[in-house]
Amino acid sequence: MRHIRKSFVFGVIGLCAVLLGGCAGNGDKNSTVRLDNFNQLAIRVDGELGVEADKVLFKRQGFEQAKLRFFQMDISRRIASGRLGELYGAEAFDGNGLLSDVTIWSLGLPHSSQQTLRRLEKDHPEILALLQAFADGVNEYVMEIATLDPALLKQYRSITHNQDYFPQAWSPIDSVAVGTQMAFLLSNSFSKKATLGTAYLAIAKNLEGAEENIEKFLDLRPMENEFILPVAGDSDPAGPVAPNRKPYLPGRKGRDLFNGVKNLLGAFTFSCPDKNMALLGGSCSNLDTPGSNNWVVSSRYTGNGQTYLANDPHLNLSFPSTFVEVALDSKHAGGSFYIRGVVPAGLPGILIGHNEDIAWGFTNSMSDVDELYGENFNTDKPGYVRRPNKKWVKLEEYPHTFLVRQADGSMKEETRVLRWSPGHGPILTDHIRQFKKIGEAIPNTGFSYKWTGHDGGTEVVALMGLARAKNYGDFKAALQHFEVGAQNIVYSDRQGNIGYYSHGHFPMRPYLENEGAAPPYLPDMSYGENEWGAWRKNVPELYNPEKGYIVTANNDPFGYNRKPNLSNFKDYFGFRFAPGSRAKRISDLIQTYKKDDGVVTVEDMRKVQYDHKDLMFCRLVSQLETALPQLELPEAEATLAKRIVAWKADGCFAKRSDERLAEVTVWVSQLLRTYYGWLKSDMDAAFTGFGAAERNGLFSNFVGSSFALDTVYHKANEGLDKSAPETLKLYADSLQAGVREVGRLGVAGVRWGQVHPLEFYNVFAEVLPTPPHPRMERDGNLGTVDMGGFDVVPVVAGTQSSMRVPNVWGPNFRLLLVLEEGKPIDGYNVLPGGNTSSLESEGALNELLMWRDGQQRRLVRFVE
Template structure:
């Protein structure tokens, strides 16, 4: 090696750079001064009333809201209308800013709140057309579900009638300083449905992987790009047991992928802006859940656990509540989204359920050929068709309205501008041509009217496996792996979703030509053909986003599942656990940070020959392979801190010399398989750093990685390895999605809370993944944890990341974070006696006379 590329050091901090507020010197100064002096006082004005009696228009009868010592409201009503009415009222009490912000995202109306800075974001969101879909969904919903949505909206609006501005939430006081004149409008049922659609976008499956494949194929060729997406490993377990095998995949040409690169760059830029608002998407979105039958427990009845992994945010995405209406057959507790009635994850008096993201392929990108002589036409099988168009007006705070035109093809919305000018390219085997001019469109199952909210209501009301499955069949978007248990001792698993059948017979792993019907969707996978299990012989089911079954199984569901590191660990811990399995077993699993990839990678690292620095790094890493804490990514571990710097440097030095900056590897579990395969070929071209004059092999590059990682560790944590801690690098900060990213220090200090050290990493059960390739700041977290005992619901337990309240400085704003950080829980209080014993407030809502 005659030259070397300088290592890329890790900076001291990171995080998203979105700035939703307009920033000028005067704006920052005024906000900083006003809020630093008045923030706590103004915030207290928005704290909700939790004790006493309130007269409310719209109720049928009196309703009691009992809040326990964790701020969890338990609603006791005598009619279904009053139950959902009061849930809406309570959600608005604690989280209305969050609700208002998310509905504006879903409807592409952020500019109404924040001004011109959000116009381009609104254009992208309006293109997806969620509002029109919500209107159609509501019109098609059963009368009972329509009534529940209306009741919920009425409850929200009853609270809005009592308060406005900063009395609703401190954020409105800040917003008034920035863009005066904004006032929240009443809540409507379609606001709930667009909110739910945004959650589907957040769980949207493999769009990122499709884009990355295309960019990498255009950059290094299809064959080398396919090395970066290996098959599911033979030594990892699927959800339903066994290994996953291989599957046929699309095989595009590098030429087509090169041609569409500018359009993909535009799409990545638009999506990045949206991710800055709602949180990072992609491989960090996941979850764990598992259930064991009574054959493994002391009580003879099942235990069930769940912990969805979602972007870190303030307040938590989850809101815990109890809903009790014995006269209308609803008696349940669990986690809801503020803005959506019912319970998303939890239990009623008969069944319990938990979810993880399925990861099926239900979204495809299409390259649409545009008529060179008419921008209003696109080609289908040799014939020109006219784009469907609609015009929408974006209202902008402090500026004139903006009128936009949105185009759609037969596949779906057009996401990019028109590109072209690429000639004489032969993209066999896909089409034999590259269009002279083209756009990118998207087809996604969630761009059709959905029955998701009907599914949630149905599961809330279900009392047995058959009723649960009938409701799950309606869970058509945001597909999930749902584990099930009931008080009769049954356990089960169902993966619902509207999964397309493609004419090509293979999946949408690359953007496909839209000007033929060769890659069209021609139907849907039948619900009865989707993965399911009921009372398996083993008495154990565990899912962690891995493939549900062998990938060569019909029907085709996708290939971009997690690679089984977490799922296999869950099964191993359940098989090997002392019997009987208890809630304590599950709690230990929730915070288990055993890193199987470290165990697989370490032997190669320890065999590298090198200088004193290499040997020092190897000695420290070797300590991680012995003792009770072997390969545990605990926050106080020095070897873990060094190992993850080594892993980041491996990603950087192996791949960044050939892959574009905006498509740099994140180091998630599919990269484990990429590097594991490369370790078997020390001379593979990926090991060579093309930025240097020499040709590196595996050992030369990994020696350099160890040297550079050691230097970075010293820069970040000091010269003495005894002082190094993984927790000093890997910290969780809960940021308010709007004002917490303002860039104005005093404002961020009011809304954000940080310094938490949850330990873990992305590939372990305690999944705390980072997004930024340069830092270890936590981006995705176990957003809540729940353990349900079907023998006695009153001993079930739960926790989420922050607290019930969305009001800064409220006692329940951040009170659960200290429990969450160390893997502890609070009781899921089920009986009224439990709630009364730990009562913090009793609010009685009385019908207005």
Template sequence: MLKKIMIVSLSVLLVLIAAASGGSYYMVQRALPTIEGEILTAVEKPVRIVRDQYGVPHVYAETEKDLFFAQGYVQAQDRMFQMELSRRSIGGRLAEVMGDKMVQVDHFNRTIGFRRAAEEGMSKVNPETMKALQSFADGVNAYIEDHQDNLPVEYTMLGFKPEPWTPLDSLSIGKYMAWELGTNMRTELFMGVALPKLDNEKLMSLLFQYQDANPTIVRQTEMEKAIEVDQAEERPKAALSKETVDSIFAALDLTEQKALPGEGLGSNNWVVSGKKTESGKPLLANDMHLGLGAPSTFYQNHLVMPGKYNVSGAIFPGVPGVIVGHNEKVAWGFTNLAPDVQDLFIEKQNPNNPHQFEYDGKWYDAKVIQEEIKVKGAESVKAEIVVTRHGPVITNTLDTYVSKDQAPSQTIRTAEKVEQPLALRWTAHDATDEITAMLSFDKAQNYTEFEAAMKLFQAPAQNVVYADVEGNIAYHAMGSIPIRSKGDGLSPVPGWSSEYEWKGYIAWDELPHAINPEKGYFASANNKPVDGDYPYHISYDYDLPYRATRITQMIEEKDKLTLEDMERMQSDWLNLQAKEHGPVFIKALESAKLNDTEQKAFDVLKKWFENPIDDPQLAGPVVYHAMYNKMYTRFFEPHLTEEFFYHFNRTAMPNYGLEVILRDPDPIWFKGTDDTKEKAIVDSFKQAVAWMADENGKNPEKWQWGKVHTITLAHPLGSIKPLNLLYNNGPYEYGGSNGTVGMAGFSRGKPFSIVLGAPWRFVIDMNDVNGAKDALTMGASGQLGSDHYQDQTDLWLEGRYKTMHYTDADVEANGERTLTLQPE
């Protein structure tokens, strides 16, 4: 998000450019942390921090307090500025250090209320977890206090110093991750404006329906309990105005990730039982798909406290513990369940009081929050946030656009003069305690303990795969998924009536789950979790089935799998979508009138369809993906008109819609028009060839996917020249695409630069937990000038891995630097 929207004032830019010149070397080197020797600090007993050859910290402490203090300290050593930007963005405090261009971003994030939700939920956090959070914060603050004169160079560039870290900063990160992984609101907004005006049968045909042949994670017959429930699905046609929808989409476009829903945000994980492995013990693999940049989204660490913790894996910088990884007994991995956990309620506002709303025939007072957004170089902006019984009013959060020639409005009132106040009901606004769940994962010694931990984790809802040294494997959907009194969450509902309230959440033992299945594995790739007989509505926003299908194929095609097979699978680039639809494209194009360049491109495409691998050296993927990109506009814009196409194209529905149309020999989408699927394919192909010929030359045989499909691991400050030369890593030619297991996602709005993928890959054989392997996109350190800033990039690009080192002996044998924190 920050890379997309960061704009700084001219005065700051001059400082940045000066820092990038000769004086930068001294500044950078001076800021590098001490990772060897001894430091006196606020620990109770000595703590050893062993850095391996990749700079990953292995923390050895005698008390829980010291363990998390040291984890906070090393995270601050390596990722302090990344943590800083994270908390300022989430808390709506970017304008304070970056100027008035960030006012709208800050206002929107304060309106959604990530930090507010975390603060309101602190009372539910387990007291022991609060101690861990405070110890972690104390460690971060010890680093800050000790480094006031040699903080990371970015602080000098932007001209401020960090405030003390707090437990609330850590808790807020979890709320924001739930937002990043929840995308249903876009579809709901589009449906709110389109359903009352467009052909409903055609619109609903664009919702992708899983076929019986498409893999689900479990079958309901694998669940030990039969579920019968009558869930109402009456869908109101609540009409939203274009102006209302425009205003919210503008806010979402300004503040959200660079890729749109359905373009790869998600993950892969799978677990295979010992009966299908060479070692005789389970194998587990996980690669979570999020934004790619510098530093990496994840931080690797190993935490050891005798008798309680010996856990290794990844965590979000700014958070204690390990969110995905392994200990001596169990391993686990996550993918996004992609449930519909966001509902929009149209509120009826009292015409005489903008802070009152109707509910079941009576007016009630909404909660009104007065916020002050401090602005660097300008007066503060006062923001009024209104929260109804359903959640914050999100309409008109960008009521004043700030430009170079216009000072920011000094008062923003979201609920005043609003034609259609929309309030957001969202599960992550609930008081939840995910940190306790995570720390319980880290300590779990068996599935009973691990399942008890999963029950505490509410948002974001995830698919969890599990393996242990006893040979058990398990899958469980985890998180709060609403049960609605009416409706299915696809369109906004009346907020003035109790008819559409949530009745509660799906009970734990009724969520999709299974243990030790007869087939010997579980595989998830954001696909539908359970077959069609499951009675509860979970989502319309599952990913297309191709990654899950390919993972299933690779597991089933070999009798005995190895850890090396897991590694190979995570970088597999076979495009099953192209394989399925190739005959449809060939049939449409064979009878088309093509010029010489188009004919050569068609010949390239036909040959590639025989084995459609998104290899960076091949020309076929260039033709295919360029054609597919053009199909979004060609298939839908003529039939939706410009009024609706913009909103439609900001949802996941174009991906689903194309899939439905290509599978259907007589799609309803074109009925009653002069258009046809075949004509649309030919037009898209011709547009794609002309586009690629302009950029890559007239000979399609010489085009290469890797030349157009590149990855740049960009730092937030790397958007400003010449800092891009210092901070950014790349561009690199790379294979894969949005639909391959080795996912390398790009936005259909800005093809083909890779913006989504797996920042961290992880594989483990439970026969040898010391041999677990992983790889980051960048390195352990976010400090420019560190030897470990980008020392894992080559591993990641080449599909190679490093050993994580787990046993005391292995850590000692591979340790390169040891820092001891001594009591003061």
């Protein structure tokens, strides 16, 4: 592989395909298309077309995007609409995966897409027309696929066992479905609530009055008090807090449900058996640690007249990339768009980027926008579900016929009936395998699911509004249409203004003010008394804050979760926020660079995006360091502790060359396992009847999650303040277990990169003749700004180290925009999966290495 010269990376980008246009198979003749050396797509509409120029633009975008990514787009729409089984057969139709057809349909996502389409038809026909133009462009490609991509058509026919197969036409509902699916993957928490609910009920069943045990299991306080909005003081968040109340203890209904699910603790872990499921960048882990960053720094703070916007969305690392990089210009022909940035494959326009005047970026807000309801069905009157005052309401029923591909190429019809609980949502226990077991175990009981997206959403309207916005007022006005997906959205403009606005449909839960109310992160076990109220009006917002910059990194915006008591839900916003380590590190670095010479530069921002200091592990090691003088350790444990503390003394960096971080990671893992192991053994009474596998299935969901990290950190802090014997024993026992595991895994002195390789799966590997990526070592960890999220995999025998924590989660791109008054907006980016479906080109491989090594190239140029 050739060495990448910096002059090549950051210099002027040449053309790898010159002007395309005017001929059959190349989209609309009134446009000019260019692909740069990294296959970034630029489109300009030509002529004097007026308002029609926008449709021409999106039609051409549809055609060119299909040329680059049609197979990905097709798989994405099929997953999102519950139609993957039409290609891949029975396993994709009703397998164990979160993205199987039956699961997606049972969660109500196709219903959500239909609702969105109806709303667009009724209220926003002009936006629907742009979606149709995009679809027309895709369909031009589909009509000519035999000529444009005969190899792909051959592969389709191989997959379907049908030599006459042609891909189905694209329609606006397909783009809507892709957007719905991404919004759901970013905002749902139903499997988390199912797992937390099972655990909570298990702990509470036989421990009534032992509230401290529930508190020990789950502490919602973040590790760092780093919030997006200013707080009122060191001890109180910026807003009202309810008086302390005892934690919720479930009533009879909850206990009955617990009795039915106590042996199903592992049921809520969804698997991804089909590698193609990674196409949408969604995680199949039910307690994953989030990791996305964005921030804006005003020119009033940078000291050089430049304003910066940085955005690093962290998702599963898949190939091809979730995003396509584009520059789109219809203003040249009298239209209204002059935008560039990135967009998920299958959608028109851009999601994140800039126009002539402003720039914007997204991260997941982690707010709570869904609900699991325990439902009670009428034994005497089938088809009815209970509501308050012993009233019964009739379930709605929606039959649906699926088509499932058979081995001989034929299609088989499979009919299912979706039951819908009025005011709540679809019944999950009818069809989803993990929940179906509960319905079978407990007669006349089940779960329904409510998500803000079930009413449809107008996010595409918001994105088109952002693309045309000229100032912060326009930005806010556009985001009034952003309802579903729960995002932190940052703003900057060429005048040096910065802002943050998290608009969406955030449900109020007025019942939380009642004494004894169930925590909202648990399944609701009432009979319909605990319903949502109006959408929240007090949404997080900042504009030109005094400190001169704004940082969001999936952290708590308000700081309401600073209090330790689990029943403080006044003005509740969410429960699954990140520990705050990334947000704090970003803020610290911005301040440090300012202090160095009074100026913050583009290169400073690039360093922040690629920073690998792990504040999360650093905090845990600091606690160990505090405990060590009070411990009498055997030589092996003392040696391990010394190496762990030495890692902290060298700055707590998660570098791939570091020879101690693997040992630190093993110790942290044993710290969490030791803590939760004690908790589990302390609760034997509650776990009567549980097998070891089921208990381990539940607790393994917590070990390594942000919930566990936050909880152990705070409980250890409380113990260290008192020199509590059990806390000191926690460190002694975890070091003892760490010594054992370091030896078993063979990681003493092994480079972090050796056990932390990049797992960047080529999702086309099994169906298309494209090569997998070369093996490469990766920096980063769960707590770093450049997050190296990992899954722990089974021991691999016969290697120097038997430990592997492959990096499967990280920034899907690193975008950096530079805004300056009187100048066009400048930008840099790197897209690790490349911009096409091929890794064969030198440009794609180079870009992957650039991403790994913290380099960037120029953002795609407009066609001039």
